[in-house]
Amino acid sequence: MVHSEALARHPRAELAGVWGRNPEKAAELAEKHGTRAYADPDELIAAVDAVAIALPPDVQAPIAIRAARAGKHLLLDKPVSLRTEEAVELASAVADREVASVVFFTRRFVPEWAEFLDEAVATGGWTEARVDHLGSIFTPDNPFGASAWRKERGGLWDVGPHALSLVLPVLGPVTEVTGLAGNRDLTALVLRHEGGAISRLTLSVDAPEAAGRAVTEFFGEAGIRALPAVDFDAVTLYGLALDQLLTAADGGAASALDVDFGVTVTRILEAAEESIRDGRTVRIS
Incomplete structure (x- = not known):
């Protein structure tokens, strides 16, 4: 509904391939946009410069970590992970390989x-x-x-x-x-x-x-x-997020909504879960 439409329309991006957990749906989406459906996510990662992920957070994070370690720029969905430890691992991989990252916090792009x-x-x-x-x-x-x-x-x-x-x-x-x-x-x-x-x-x-x-x-x-x-259109906003990724990937300013910001959000939400479960205030250092 959003990610593939915005990527296919953007004048500075090529939607080079699609992978999904449901091969039939992935093939259908690839055919719609005239691109290739990959059977393996790592094969897709190896073939591109950047990876855009539209998956549940527990599925997104491990793939994003592998993509960052492969030197690929990342356009991610929120939250980046459900676990702070995993989110930190992702941010470390991004920093180690010096790749650009943007997390699509939709409302911040209005x-x-x-x-x-x-x-x-x-x-x-x-x-x-x-x-x-x-x-x-x-x-x-x-x-x-x-x-x-x-x-x-x-x-x-x-x-x-x-x-x-x-x-x-x-x-x-x-x-x-x-x-x-x-x-x-x-x-x-x-x-x-x-x-x-x-x-x-x-x-x-x-x-x-x-x-x-x-x-x-x-x-x-x-x-x-x-x-x-x-009123806003999410496809248009995703295009603005992609603009920020392209700027950062070209050596320009990093996005304020990068994976480090994503780590901050995950850390707060995990602390909120802990507070609800244990019935106490949780401090964040």
């Missing part, structure tokens, strides 16, 4: 929202933030509802990365996480940031349809600032 966040950083003086990201994907017409990892991990790991990608650049690193789990997959997090600010995240992908919402607000000396409502 131009109006990127401008909003830049202005918020420049303004400063924020004491708190609130992000509500609740959807209802388990409906017959929603293709994401068939995703096994989303059913297992819920909103914490699916939309939690989106929420964190909005608050972290403004409020800074997280030092403490407290989490609660409610009905269905409802998750509430309270985060303490390095400068003392507090953010509150409410997350779900299985909310009642009437309760769905996407709200991001910052509070501080400048008053209350809300992320503006904007």
